[in-house]
Amino acid sequence: MSILLIIVIAIAVVLGVPDFRRQLVTRPVFKVFKRILPPMSVTEREAMEAGDVWWDAELFRGKPDWRQLHNYPKPGLNDEERAFLDNQVETVLAMLDDYSIVHEQKDLPQEVWDYLKKEGFFALIIPKAYGGREFSAIANSTIVSKIASRSLSAAVSVMVPNSLGPGELLMHYGTEDQKQRWLPTLADGRDVPCFALTGPEAGSDAGSIPDLGIVCKGEFEGKETLGIRLNWNKRYITLAPVATVLGLAFKLRDPEGLLGDKEDIGITCALIPTSHPGVETGRRHSPLSLAFMNGPTTGQDVFIPIDWIIGGPDYAGKGWRMLVECLSAGRGISLPALSAASGHLAARMTSAYAYVRRQFGLPIGRFEGIQEPMARIGAYAYSLEAHRRMTAGAIDLNMSPSVITAISKYHMTEMARKVVDDAMDIHAGKGIQLGPLNYLGNAYMGIPISITVEGANILTRNLMIFGQGATRCHPYVFAEMEAAANPDEEKGLQAFDGLLVKHVGYAVGNFSRALWQGLTGAKFNRAPVSGETGRYYRDLTRMSTGLAVVADMSMLVLGGDLKRREMISARLGDVLSHLYMASATLKRFEEDGHQVSDLPYVHYLLQYHLHAIGVAFDGFFDNFGHPILAATLKRIIFPWGIRYKAPKDDTAQKICSSMLVPGVLRERLSHLCYIGEGENDPTGLMESAFVAMYEAQALEKRLAKAQATGRLPKRIPFADLIEKGLEAEVISESEAAQLRKAERLRYHAIQVDSFSEMSAVPSSVVPFKEDAA
Structure with missing residues (x-):
């Protein structure tokens, strides 16, 4: 007992007396740290130092303050921005014929270019003092999303002047002479x-x-x-x-x-x-x-x-x-806006098509094989909009969150890719045949562009998200790196000593919390809300703590090799990313007034994100390269195993059922999807057919009941059935007219285009002129 006491006293003296600690502990650790510190180029260092940390830091450090998340203001449009969206944006949307733009003119019409310049679409971010609109990030994002639901070519043309480029660089760094020379002419469209x-x-x-x-x-x-x-x-x-x-x-x-x-x-x-x-x-x-x-x-x-x-x-x-x-504009505003638009478009049009298109006498949306991808579309559309709002909101707080915008760029474009793929699967031939009636084809072709620009997605996932997060979001690592890089070694050692003590305390605290939360299933973690979503906050806190533990051990054990272990880095980045996306979903649910009708979407998404976090952790443990340490970490964080499951079928079916009903929920899910007026617009036609058929469903049931009782014949074309029903007085003349209209719209809506000349075949097989348009 006396020997143990002596050991404890000795350790206390070494750690508690700064001079002893610095010589016996900190100096050796400092030398090792400098040796394992990953080499960093000038560009890497500048990238690491740029930008801000925000909610990502809370998630990375293991103790997210959920009340702080809910206290961030809900982003919204002011009166001027709302008026612009309701007037100028709606006007330009009505001017766009995306099929003609892409496959015939290969350019925006001149009147569209002129309107965009005259109305300040290229000056959304330029201050009013220089003739610009000076709109918020959420307004910029919303405008681009709305246009993208109509025409990606037009959206990209609007997006770029308001993203990374001369305008933004001049605003942040230009001399006053440069601003006076260029910003007014960029604002009014004289310069592009x-x-x-x-x-x-x-x-x-x-x-x-x-x-x-x-x-x-x-x-x-x-x-x-x-x-x-x-x-x-x-x-x-x-x-x-x-x-x-x-x-x-x-x-x-x-x-x-x-x-x-x-x-x-x-x-x-x-x-x-x-x-x-x-x-x-x-x-x-x-x-x-x-x-x-x-x-x-x-x-x-x-x-x-x-x-x-x-x-x-x-x-x-x-x-x-x-x-x-x-880069926050491109990664945090523009590309997320395009991705969210894909969600709005796919959710609105696929739900309508799944009701209008029939097989075996039923809307295809009633078949479970269709419900699985359609539920993904609905849930992902909800998530994309939540993610878009939260990230743009951060930028409107005068933040430049480099890690969060990298997460947004990668995961939102990948989620959009899946949404559009699922929509194409459900539309089948309707989505494949390009022409004026196809509202999906160009969106599908545009997905790889979002994937590759502003940093290819492979790079973003494997190097940037965790690579930056590990240093910028960690409370001590970046400061320790700066101390190690100090040319005055003694000053660097002194700074490192204080950081090391705090870092050790931080790591020990995370280890103990991770084990406790694992053993108890996070049941004693605090949640800022009660009800059905409370458990998700507790689980996310647990996974945040697990990430903090694993990140510390990865940097300690792998050191500079972590930079080259891209698959390991990517999995840890996935954990951080899914924590952020889950946070955005929960924040949207609260901001929208925790609507009961939204719960299936929230349950689906939180189960999806937690399951993805479990998969990422499992992949990390299996491939870490230090089996004993990996097994120990897994036992600490998941003492009873990784038990998160993918979303259940009944949750998916609830989502599908809600998407097949016109109303408030479907409108909120897809409110940025442009719906053209009249039957000559493909989106307007599909929406009109959907609403007409939904409103006529009671009449259809009446006819079906008459068939079942033998009052009307079975297995005859629906047009004939309407007339037979009228003759048998099952329906009235006005009801027959309503059914005829619904059937006419339905039949028109499911048609695809055909062409008599090869010159009308989509542009992918037409030689593209190399001169400027």
């Missing part, structure tokens, strides 16, 4: 912007771009001027064929020391008029079956003044940091 980053040799690895600028003196407007001589070759640049101003990212070198004593200055961004000598634009790519302007740009020996650098010469070499900090 594009931004060129990606090239043949560098996409996701922007640090390796070969495009080069050399600081030198040259002639500009007849005078010798300090400037940059540029050479570049870029591709996939949206709006490049029609742009009047080009934002350009390149590496800058200063071999003559004209700007200072640093030769390799780094990635820099400049703004160049496309009319400037040597700038080449105009050629077009053909992005699958869409018709938005996208093409290459090149330049050879292009001389520009030094003050064309965005932000002026002081921002030379700061381009990558600028780009990363502004």
Whole structure:
């Protein structure tokens, strides 16, 4: 007993006396930490330092404050934004004929371009002081979503000027002269912007771009001027064929020391008029079956003044940091808006089609084989809208949450891919045959574009989500990395010592909570609400604690190798991502007034997310590479095994039943889906057929009952049945007229297009002109 007491006292002295602890514990750990610290390039470090942490930090640290989540304000439109959506957006939607845009004109009509410019669609984010709309992130997102439900080509054309590009970069970093020169003309459409980053040799690895600028003196407007001589070759640049101003990212070198004593200055961004000598634009790519302007740009020996650098010469070499900090618009607003639009469109049109289309005398939505994918469509549509609102809301809080926007970019585009795939499966031939009656085909073809832009999804999942989350969201790791990188080792050691003590306490606390929550099934965790959703908060807290434990052990054991263990990193990123998406669903449920009718959607999604978290953890434990440690961690976090199950069939069936009823719930689920007026619009036709058939269902049942009793003949065409029913006085003349109208709409709605000439075949088999439209 005395020996144990002596050991305890010795440990207390070592840990409790700073000088002893620093020499005997911290210094050796510090040396090991510096050795296992993953190597980090300049671009990686700038990406790591950029942006903010938000709700992702709460989830990563193991003790999320759910009341804080509910206290974040619900994003909404102000009166001006609502009026714009109800008027200008509705006007432009009525002007769009997506089949003609994609398959005939290969471009937006000139009157649409003119209207978009005149009404400020390209100036949603530009301040009013410069002639812009100065709309919120949620308004920007909602406008893009609504347009995307009608035409992806139009939505992308609107999205890009309000996303990563000259406008946003100027607002954040431009000099006042640059803002005064460019923002008013960008706002009123006199100038159309594009931004060129990606090239043949560098996409996701922007640090390796070969495009080069050399600081030198040259002639500009007849005078010798300090400037940059540029050479570049870029591709996939949206709006490049029609742009009047080009934002350009390149590496800058200063071999003559004209700007200072640093030769390799780094990635820099400049703004160049496309009319400037040597700038080449105009050629077009053909992005699958869409018709938005996208093409290459090149330049050879292009001389520009030094003050064309965005932000002026002081921002030379700061381009990558600028780009990363502004990526939130593309990842957090624009691409989630496109994905949410896919959910709104698929939910609205697939539910209508599943009621209108009949097999074996029944709407196909009554068959369980159809109900499985249709439930996914409905649940995912609910989730996509929840995710869109929450992420845009974060940006409206003046946040730039880099990890959350990466989660949004990856998971929302992947969820949209599944939604549209399921919708295509249910529509079958109706979705395959392109033509004016097809409202799904172009949305289906556009999905891979969202998957690949703003950082390919494979990269985003495997490297970015957990890679950034592990350092930015962890309460101590990033500060420890900074301490280790301090050139003054003693100061670094002193800072590291205090962080290490806190980190150890944090880790011990998470381990103990993880074991307790595992043993008790999280029954004693607190939930901010009562009722059916309370258990989900408790389970999510438990999984958050488990992530904190596993993340700490992964970084400790794997060190720099974690950067190369991309599959392990991806699984941990999946845990964080599903925690975030589940949070968004619960927040939406509360914000919408915890509607009882929404509960099947919430149950489905929370069961789906918890099951996905369990699968990710299981994959981590099986592949961690340290079997004893992996088994120990699994036993701590899941002492009774991983018991989360996928959503049940009866939950899916409840979702399907609600989707097959016109009304408030279906409207909320798909309120951003454009529904055209009249029978000449494919969405308007399908919706009209659905409503007409639903309203006539009681009459159909009456006819079916008359058939069952022998009063009316069986197995005859429905049109004949209506007339027989009228003759037998089973239905009245007005009721017969109602049934005839419903049947006419139904039959028209399920038709597909056909063409008499090959020239009318969709553009995928027509050679695409390479000149600019």
